[in-house]
Amino acid sequence: MAACAASARGLATHKKPQQVVIAGGGVIGCATAYFLAKEHGIGPTIVDRKSIAAAASGNAGGFLARDWNDGSPTQEMTHRSFDLHATLAEDLKKYGATDYRRLTCVAVGVDGRTAVQKPGGKKLENVDWADSAGVMGMRPMGDESTIAQVHPRKLCDAFVAAAKDLAGASVVEGCASGLREEDGRVTGLELSDGTCIEADAVVLCMGPWSHALGRPKTEKLGLRGDSDYSGWGLQNCPLVVGTKYHAVLLQAPRVLSQSVFFQGLGDPEVYPRPDGEVYVTGSPDPADIVRDLPGETEVRDEVCDQLVAKMNVLSSELKDAPINHKQACHLPSAVDGVPVVGELRSGAYVGYGHGCWGILLAPATGEALANQIATGESPFLDLGRFDPRRF
Template sequence: MTDPLTQPRHVVICGGGIVGVCIAYFLAEKDPSIRITVIERTAVACAASGVAGGFLACNWCDGTPTEEISRKSFQLHADLARELNGPTSYDYRCLDTLAVTASTRPSSSPANVGPKLDWLDPEIILQTSVSGDKTTTAQLHPLKFTNTLMQLAIARGAELMITTVDGFEFHDNDDRRQVRGVRVTGQTCNTEFIPCDDVIIAMGPWSGLTSSWLPHRVAVSGSRVHSVILKPTAPVSVHALFVLFDDGKKESEPEVYPRPDGTVFVCGGLETHSLPADPRHIKPVKDSILHLRDIAGILSPKHLRDATVVREQCGFVPVSYDSIPLIGKYPGIDRLYMATGHSVWGILQAPATGLAMAELLLEGNSTSLDLKQFEPSRLLM
């Protein structure tokens, strides 16, 4: 713990993904006097935050515990895009979104086609419907967005440290345990112990690794998602597609997002797979990538069947046991916090999470977001 009479308050954020970086950004914006250190094992947005699709939806979580955080964060994304020149800085734009049903099986039923897209094969499209418009859905490039906010936080005094967090250290005071720092190891950092006043666990799917350092098990795991980025043979319209696809053998639910740079992002659903200890060891599975490429080619034979493959990738999203994020104070240990478990909505919900966490640390409670339903205590075992 730092001396408040001689040194500024020091906050350590464990994790350089989009959630950890948003916390750093809003902390630095609200109080430039605070010392902020973001510790990341590999690189900023090196895992899911760097390979996600970047789709944003205002009202798709309505009726769930994440309705408020999603709506607030969608608005924050719009505000940040205006302030930071999002369309240029990180490819932010609003767009229309369609739900598409497609099948290669012969069908005697007439297609119930709504909006028609000339780049989709009309022979297999059974139905299209509007599920979002430019007022309710948007997109951005998550890697560019995360790095933009990290650089702005650094410009305000935050520090990025590339090393590995190996544990926390505590001290007891009047029957209360309190964080006093983090232990780290790594080739680029010779420091073994970093003293600080506050620690935030924002390690995405790796947040569960902290269970061995803490009194309670952290109920967060990782689910794998494959994706491929294609360069179409001809331009496609600006529509995000959420597809129910039947290839004659099984159904799948690919998502297709054209991007402002002319590429098309295609991803599959969540897969159960063990989480590598190091993000650098995450490698896409060839069969999963080929399946996505095949689907893209069937949906759009004229534009995507012979498309150039720009990148094949996969990442792990953090999933809590009840599918609700953990945001707030860790119970029983003063000045230890958590912000993780956002599942597939991490890109969307990160700004509201970052702002709420900054308020919690600086003011003692969040005024922008009710964090009660996200309290980590509900899932610590």
Template sequence: MSSASPPTPTSPRSPRNIVVIGGGIQATSVAFHISQSKHLPDGSSVTILEAQKLANAASGKGGGFMARSWGDGSPTQTLHELAFDMYEELCPMLGVQSYRKLPVLSVSPGPTAKSRQDNKSKNPSISDIVPNWLDGSVGRLAPMGFGDDTAQVTPREVVERMIEFAAIDVVLGKCVGVDAEVKGEAKAVTGVKYVDKETGEERVLPASDVVVSAGPWSCNAEHWFDGAVSLPMDGVKSTSIVWRPPRDGSPVDATALFCGEDPRYNTHLECYPRPDGTIYLCGIGGSDYISTQQLQNDAFLTDCPPKEDRVEAATASFQMMSHAYQTDGELLQSQACMRPCPPDAKPYMGRIDGYHGAFINAGHNCWGIAWAPACGKAMAELVLEGSCKSVNLNPFNPSRFTAPGSRGGRGRKKKGVSVGEQW
């Protein structure tokens, strides 16, 4: 579905040294699918370069909800559908225990009341999906899904299982640039420069190909590739909380909640019970928007603290809905992370113009975890086969915000790649 690749400087079957920058579920999925592809030449290497630790940001703190049919008909619809189906096959293969399908309820805020409510009896037509722990004050309940096309997974577990299954090498260090040499009208990637996390020394990973997949911090690639691509990005920094399992060991019913705006607390909670008995909450409100320049200065890369006032608001809002957690609930953790948002809310997926062996896969907004298998598969096809067959990448062109004069190469058709109307 994407244009043919420009010729690479080496034979198609020569060993490749592929470096994926980033350690979240998107980067790991790219590395995993490349490593498992029959098109990866013998003797090749696949390495993840991560600045902090695996699943350090959103992939270690996200809810992990996915919905096959919840796309809006835009070009990302394929990512919803393909990834949902892939998770169902991948998770058993990888031994992921946290994956399961689950129903979803829409919940309107109820009156201010702290007494126990029998919300199952009040909603007999859907009583089988009203969870026992939803026993507080709520308004209208309506089903949004019965578990056929809605599911969840704990993203950190997926990252860990993919790394283990594929035996992918992981290097901890912060990328500071890319080495490249001139090859005709373009440059060819030869290495990735990084500062070793443990020693602080600058080193180089030999690379025939590099895939930038570092979440909101992927906008640093503007500098790594000498301005050949413009990657405007906002980081939306949001707080989330996790509740401990019940003290008495009782099961936690598996129904996710999407709650309406509650003006008392300025929340619109999303509640995801997990198989381990914890309940994850986001939609807490009070998000901060972090600019491209701030991200390029590593804002919140090493430390991303939650907002305590939002933790308190989410706690109060949740306990209004759940008498069980009001009387016997205990927070396990509060945290914050960022989702990466390009101006048009579409991801950057494709080649970086003017370079052989340079790709980007970033900016997946709030669906990065849900789309990860599809994005990994798509990028593996592009890197190893020269074109992507499973997803139409044209709407996600990384150069769509790049001024024509800034792009690599000259303003004409470049070695088989249609440059389109922007030229």
């Protein structure tokens, strides 16, 4: 009862912001902009120091699974988000997000040594593009009712195009460097060039760089070639680490439609796309503070070559397939592995730390943040478990 009264008091005092600035144009920032525009008529300014989807959000696989997070803190967020993706597939088609599809997924256990010694030949039962050499077993991981995929970069671009169209959102290039606060309330986002964008609500969605704004003045992060992140202002913003992954995009001779998580040979994950590209990732580096600047993560050729060599062993159909792209990026994780989403202090909101599921969880996160910013509450998703003040 007391909690209800407090919540009602909170709602009564919540004022819908007029100007919202989002720092970070990854999938979380873009989704938040979209829901602010669509549900609340707010056209936010997105500030990114590189460009929209410059980091993980433009380089991810785009694989979505409805029930793999069951029993975890993100179960409800996952269900809500998976379902929202299906709605978005229709709503965002006219803005260029045309690649949503349902598909099947299996896990395949492989004895690497046998596979290497006897490559090629017989096809694996139920996966029409993989070979059977070295396969020790396989397990269905989902079908069209629980597995789907999107093209992450196209999704981000479509979120932004829709937010511009629906409520006049804008995108500016700039490096967020601090919050301007007056009388205990946020009044703007400061940029490293000394300017400030006025706002009555600021959202920090800077992926593995998000906590840089929250570190005490004295703690230098020492980002490579950069002194902008010396840190000030917003203390107690929880730490986030990044896990660097490489990926290669191969061009298959036809459209494939089964995702496979191999176990063995470095556990490559393979996500074929409806345009005939096949996304292959695996063999992560250890998690660490990210010191690369967004969009400038070094790509180590030897790691990409290993991913290609594994596919040559696992699939005679993909053997020697043209390599369209080699890339690397960081997936952001909070220190307790649970996304950090919600109000940090009056007028300051955060959304980051979604680990390997940021593309999947972006719609529910963006919807919840937009609702909280505009109305003071999140009716479709309890944000309690994700509270940034939990640390």
